[in-house]
Amino acid sequence: MDTTPAAAARALVDAVEQVVRGRRAAVELVATAVLAGGHVLVEDVPGSGKTTMAKAFARAVGAGFGRVQATSDLLPADITGGGVWDAGQGAFRFVPGPVFSHVLLVDELNRTSPRSQSAFLEAMEEGAVTVDGVRHPLPDPFVVLATQNPVEQVGTYPLPEGQLDRFAVRVVLGPLSARDERQVVREQLRAATVDHLPPVTDPAGLRALRAAVRDVHVADAVVEHAVDVVRATRSDARVLLGASARAAITLVRCAQARAVLEGRDYATPGDVQALAVPVLAHRLVLAEPQHGTQATALLQQEVVARIVQQVPVALPR
Structure with missing residues (x-):
C-alpha cells in the first residue's frame, strides 16, 4: 500500500470526488488550499454542490463538521459561542459555537452583517476566538469553507478586503455536464449520499500532510x-x-x-x-x-x- 504524502493527498481527492461528481478540478483546488493550511471561498448559485463538497471533505478526513447559515440577524455569539449561566455551579460557563469544528461551512457569508463577518477574522487567521476576554483555541486542523451567491445581490454585504485576503483560494464550481448531472441524480436516488462516505484519513493525518507540504x-x-x-x-x-x-x-x-x-x-x-x-x-x-x-x-x-x-x-x- 502506497503511504506517501502524494498517495494520501490523491486518496483524499478521490474520496471527495465519489460524491462531488464532475468537479475534479474544483475538488483538487479545494484540496490544495486545505493542504496548504488555508481557507476556501466557493462562489456559485444555490444547488451547485457547495454544501456537499464541504461535508465530503469533513467526512473524508474524519473530522467534525459545523455549519453556519449566514443571515442579516446573525450575531457573533451565534458563531463563536458564549457564556451561559450554570445554576448548579453558580457561574457562567462557556458553550462553544459551531466555529469549534475541524471543517466549518459558512453558507452565504455575504448575507450577514460586517459585525458578524468580523467574528470569523480571528478564527481564520489565529486558529482561536476570544470571547469575554478569554482566548479559546480551535480544533487543529481548522478549515473554513465559505460560500456566496455571485448572482443575487439584494440583502447582501460585500466582503471587506481584509476578510477576502484570508481566503487562500476562490473556487467557482461552474455547471455540470449533462452526463455528470444524470449521474448525480441517479446516485441521489440510490441514497449514495455524502453521509455514507468513509474517512480516508483523520485530523492527525491531515496535519502530517500539511507538514509534508511545508517540506x-x-x-x-x-x-x-x-x-x-x-x-x-x-x-x-x-x-x-x-x-x-x-x-x-x-x-x-x-x-x-x-x-x-x-x-x-x-x-x-x-x-x-x-x-x-x-x-x-x-x-x-x-x-x-x-x-x-x-x-x-x-x-x-x-x-x-x-x-x-x-x-x-x-x-x-
Missing part, C-alpha cells in the same frame, strides 16, 4: 516568480488595490501543496502560474467597480490571467 523544496526562482506576479497586480491600470505580501506567501504555499498532489517534492513556476488566478483574483480591488459580484469576479480573473501571460519566469541563478 516541499521551493527554489529562489519560484519565489521570485510568485512575487513578480503579485507585484504586477499592484501596477495594473485596472486595479486600485493589488494583492498583498500575504497573497505571495499563500501563492507559494499553494504551489507546494500542488506539488504534493502531483507527486513531486519540489514546486515549479508552472505551479505558480496554474494557481495565480484562484489565489489572487478575489483579492484585487478594481479601479472601476463592476455591476454585481459575478462581473467583478470575471474581470479580476481576466486581469490576473493577463498578468500571468506577461510576467516572465525568472531564470535560476
Whole structure:
C-alpha cells in the first residue's frame, strides 16, 4: 500500500470526488488550499454542490463538521459561542459555537452583517476566538469553507478586503455536464449520499500532510516568480488595490501543496502560474467597480490571467 504524502493527498481527492461528481478540478483546488493550511471561498448559485463538497471533505478526513447559515440577524455569539449561566455551579460557563469544528461551512457569508463577518477574522487567521476576554483555541486542523451567491445581490454585504485576503483560494464550481448531472441524480436516488462516505484519513493525518507540504523544496526562482506576479497586480491600470505580501506567501504555499498532489517534492513556476488566478483574483480591488459580484469576479480573473501571460519566469541563478 502506497503511504506517501502524494498517495494520501490523491486518496483524499478521490474520496471527495465519489460524491462531488464532475468537479475534479474544483475538488483538487479545494484540496490544495486545505493542504496548504488555508481557507476556501466557493462562489456559485444555490444547488451547485457547495454544501456537499464541504461535508465530503469533513467526512473524508474524519473530522467534525459545523455549519453556519449566514443571515442579516446573525450575531457573533451565534458563531463563536458564549457564556451561559450554570445554576448548579453558580457561574457562567462557556458553550462553544459551531466555529469549534475541524471543517466549518459558512453558507452565504455575504448575507450577514460586517459585525458578524468580523467574528470569523480571528478564527481564520489565529486558529482561536476570544470571547469575554478569554482566548479559546480551535480544533487543529481548522478549515473554513465559505460560500456566496455571485448572482443575487439584494440583502447582501460585500466582503471587506481584509476578510477576502484570508481566503487562500476562490473556487467557482461552474455547471455540470449533462452526463455528470444524470449521474448525480441517479446516485441521489440510490441514497449514495455524502453521509455514507468513509474517512480516508483523520485530523492527525491531515496535519502530517500539511507538514509534508511545508517540506516541499521551493527554489529562489519560484519565489521570485510568485512575487513578480503579485507585484504586477499592484501596477495594473485596472486595479486600485493589488494583492498583498500575504497573497505571495499563500501563492507559494499553494504551489507546494500542488506539488504534493502531483507527486513531486519540489514546486515549479508552472505551479505558480496554474494557481495565480484562484489565489489572487478575489483579492484585487478594481479601479472601476463592476455591476454585481459575478462581473467583478470575471474581470479580476481576466486581469490576473493577463498578468500571468506577461510576467516572465525568472531564470535560476
